Amino acid sequence: MTTDGDLVAQLRAALSPERVRTDPMELGLYARDASMLVGRASVVCFPESTEEVAAAVAACARAGRPFVARGSGTGLAGGATPVGDEPPVVIVTTKMNRILDVDADSRVAWVQPGVLNLDLSRAVAHFGLHFAPDPSSQQSCSVGGNVANNSGGPHCLLYGVTNAHILAVEVVLPDGQVVVLGGLDPEPDGLDLRGAFVGSEGTMGIATRIAVRLTPLPPTVATLLADFPTMADAARAVTAVIAAGVVPAALEMMDATIVEVVEAFVHAGFPTDAAAVLLVEVDGLSGGLAVVTDVVTSVLARHGARAVRVAADAAERAAWWKGRKSAFGAVARIAPNYYLHDCVVPRTHLVEVLEQVSRICAEQDLTLGNVFHAGDGNLHPLIVFDARVPGVLERVHAAGAAIVEACVAAGGSLSGEHGIGLEKRDAMPLVFGPADLRAQAHLRDAFDPAGLCNPAKVLPRGGTRCADVADLPEGVWI
């Protein structure tokens, strides 16, 4: 049995004394990510290279100590929350934030995992390129975190989620070995282990170098803002746009609650008297763009849009997107806590599911905001509350469970992009049978036979061989 002291000494020898921390207050800051789930870390360390990550992981493996990788900590499902009977070591990748190589001709860049998503896009903008996955947290979230969660974003409707933009990943496996999964070839031989790793939520190792596909910036862009008298009208318009044969770059919905708080932040001229607002972006060559814009405008108008505005310039477009992408962070204007769901439902069921979600929250007397990727049916019901009010957590809890059940009953899934993490782990049996869960557990065990790598995440109790999945530690709130 390795004591904490031995493990800390080994980590300090492997990294540097200064980059291995055990101060209780600092550990407390790494007890959670942007979700509400709070765990406990035993050590926090900051490696600066693949070798240091490998050495830290190897030290944990020797000590039989679980570890959790963490990037910017903007995850919303508790994926980076350290939990376990033995508090895990948190391995933070934020100091590994260099763009290692950009090959503009091949449209590939190798980056370290701590590079921020938006920093990467800005750094390659002068080549006319960008990194297409654009989560709302893109100014702060790291590429490593995007890989772990297979992150989406408004523009993934057209460009695909993170998995489509990752060519290869250098991974420190849970025993400390370093391997490269995938490759730059058009079709690497063998099983697609890269595909298995992307979206594994830190349960199969730690990415230390990532080859990302860079996407040309669209030649021209038009952004439309449409406001609707009812949510149902807006939802029907979403289905109609896609049915008309248009795949917009992005198709986002915000309800009145959300529009009010984001307008208070960005002052972008959002219609605060609308029941729902659609933000539609189309891009492409200038000749086609006008035609597509007209098609979208007329479809929106036919489905009850009171007004459709096209962004006058880049500044207005940026302001609209800033509003959309700030929505979660802005809800503290209503109340200090939020609980965000991430279910996906078939687009054709949007109207009825939105009504159900609204009814569920009304029954529990909870404030609801909706801001979501309507184009791919990825709902983000956002329950806003003050956790200091007695009894409110139980109601939030009950509403959350009912929302997930309603979405699954409509043929949906648990998470569009935020991941399962800790938050939706125990809902997995709603969508997967025992055989599915077993198969996933086998794959995970193949990567992490000792069960040390971000334990207690993704797969429900009994879904893996690890005994420590049995109970959540005290203080964890799901």
Place this chain on the structure above:
Amino acid sequence: MTRGRVLPLDLDELAACVSCGLCLAHCPTYRATGEETRSPRGRIAAMRAVEAGAEAGPSFLDILGTCVVCRACETACPSSVPFGHLMEASRQAVADRAVPWWQRLAYRTLEHPRLLAALTAAGAVAQRAHLVPGSLRRRLSLPELPLRRARLAATGGDVWLLTGCVMDAWQRPVHADTVAVLAAMGVGVALPGPGAACCGALHSHAGLHGRAATLARRVMAALPGPAPVLVDSAGCGAALKEYGHLLGTAEGAAFSARVFDIQEWIAARADLLPAPMPSHRRLRIAVQDPCHLRHVQKAESHVRTVLRPYGELVELTDEGRCCGAGGAFSALQPELARTIRSEKTAVIDAAGADVVASPNPGCAMWLAAAGVEVRHPMEIVAAAAGLAAPR
């Protein structure tokens, strides 16, 4: 409003952070380190931990002390968490332990113009005689101090000009240029007495709330009447604009409403600006946004309005990120401040400008110490219009 049990902050303001992390990339110390203890989100989490009973020990002091208080997180925060208030109130609670005697002494010096002038003269001689020890020189990174101060005289009573402490001692030519530009616009400037020598900004940032409030009342008394109070130091301007919050009085709020950054006030009258001389060479000017101009006064656009007739403006690509000066920050956290500055100078170099315009003396000196060619916007205007005071 409910005050905290341990920290004298507003608990509702403390609760307003949802920990989304959208502030992280805008925080200069998080940028430099990638650590939660150096981030707005982490600092707020630490304040909450202390409110919940954790010890406000050395690590808490370190978490508070390594914040520049640039307040970029406030601009970035979708919920507009008033981080500056939370930080200043938290520092107030620990000031007894966090601010050592020598720091208090330094802040006190700023309140006494004659003492500051004498020290400046002594320092100027010492610098020229190479008597300043290398360690001190590196820690303070002072500019070359003036041996003699330029003359500065009132020209009327339309507006007040805050003269301040270090700026009046070390950068009086900027004041002189400001007065000259205003005179060319037909605006007479009144100068305050020694009561307005120190705005209390540094005291306030350090958590020395009582002293800051005393200085605020003294400044208000030295700048009476209805005339607008113009400030050519962005940090001081921000401090004066917050007297309403600092003092919590209607009188303070009314005074704050009279305060304008010099560029802000001139931009509203830009048609009166003097024309550039025919011989003036149009420079490529990169505008450096002092944090307290951009995030507290939200007046950065006015600097551009004022400078546009005199040169070609070049935008820096870092969304106005902090340069690391931060009032006393560069002296108190020199290593962190240098890391932040090196990123800033890289962005400045990439912009390829002839000169950097900085409307804050602290930023200007800190950047100049790294070899950047820096001028106050008023110096640029005065030089272009042929009004510059003799140096």
